[in-house]
Amino acid sequence: MTAHPRLSLNQATVRKATLAQAIEAAVGAGYQALGTWREPVQEVGLDTAVSMIADSGLRVSTHCRGGFFTVPEGPDRRASIADNIVAIEETARLAAAGAPGSRPVLVLVVGGIPEGSRDLVGARARVADALAELAPHAAAAGVTLAIEPLHPMYATDRAVVSTLGQALDLAEPFDPAVVGVTVDTFHVFWDPQVLDQIERAGRERRIATYQVCDYATPLPADVLLARRYMGEGVIDFALLTRAVEATGYDGDVEVEIFNAGVWAAPFDQVAERTAQAFDQTVAPRLRTPSALA
């Protein structure tokens, strides 16, 4: 088996796999890269995870995920900031252990409106504060924080950052090597400004990672699990991928699918089907950099 040289399996796509199983599925299907998640890494411990990644020969495309820092000042916020500093350290070590071309990128899902609050404006201000607090840690570790705008249907309970433009505004005070953005087709395809904002993200050198999966209606009862294989929904991957490519982004492209059916399938089958869907929808629009070919 081979997979496209820029395709990365985001570990959330095989949500029930251990780190060992995710590595096995990726390697078995010919992937060159993996996007790690914190929980399976912590399950084996960071030192062991680092060894496993080094032994796998895979690149690490991102580490998922930090964030969830919209709560007001107090013990919960301090705990969140401390946990994000741990996530930065994990990101640096995993990327250093990965094959050449690994990217020390920590994806940030910033968090929703705190329970009982109606203050969306305040929650957003606290995201800016948290970035200012975490940026020196990220810079010291050589890690890029990748703010992920989430689809607005998650604005209240998951991420008060809802558009790429808003993510770029939040990133603006910082060095692009330290604070960038995640471009995820599922979350941004609907945005009338998406092409302009992808172009802006490229101009401002903020695209830290590009993630793909599809969107279809009707949505499932749990809207968090609405993500689909590319080609199963309404997203125009040619349009969005061309726009990202036009910025000069030449890093890995992660497939991240939250979907109960995908999670129930055997990991090797998921890895293969993901690679096939990628070949049909995204790959034809990608350059293959000579470094990865």
Added chain:
Amino acid sequence: MTAHPRLSLNQATVRKATLAQAIEAAVGAGYQALGTWREPVQEVGLDTAVSMIADSGLRVSTHCRGGFFTVPEGPDRRASIADNIVAIEETARLAAAGAPGSRPVLVLVVGGIPEGSRDLVGARARVADALAELAPHAAAAGVTLAIEPLHPMYATDRAVVSTLGQALDLAEPFDPAVVGVTVDTFHVFWDPQVLDQIERAGRERRIATYQVCDYATPLPADVLLARRYMGEGVIDFALLTRAVEATGYDGDVEVEIFNAGVWAAPFDQVAERTAQAFDQTVAPRLRTPSALA
């Protein structure tokens, strides 16, 4: 019973009511205004509906709804345009029959991506084309077409217009008396640009109607029915209502709630509860124009 003089009962809030029952519920709870829907109007026939509205003493705040014109050219598109011309005529006649202060406003839900298509850009272009085709009819009838941006979770199956900014861009080529926008708290509260775009909508004299209801998570299995009484969710009505008021908008404020529980309740109770929720959340931020007091 009295209700706030600027409160209007959108007929969708009592979805199972006939026009007669909706009028009875509104009058019984002391409302001065009703937002009509096409289906219950057509059920009794337009002439009868016009007489009923005239006899009721209610203002007509809007007529809901036209739109659904994103399909490519062909018989389906022609049928949609023809039906929208009928809706314009209904709007003009109902508003003329309503009490002084009635507004000949036709709310437009523009439609989603046509079945089997991935061409969001094309669907949006066809919205612009449909507006250009309908605007002369609206102008001749003295009707304002009120483009309604819907929450992005409906972008694929219901409305490819997802933000107030996008609606205003679509309205721009037209006289504000002919093409305006609907500002509905449920659909726009999440938008990081919402306050700027409300200010812009006022400056461009485009606010044709202001609708309110609340948003809460988790969403119900059918996300179309996620709308709630004001105060039951996370929307900051003070913030948004102050912004709308600051533009000088002094028309009716409609409450429009799609919710299975609300639809199952007795109409008179729904009308009263709506008025109470309005008094607690929206009314404190409203001016009461002397013409309505």
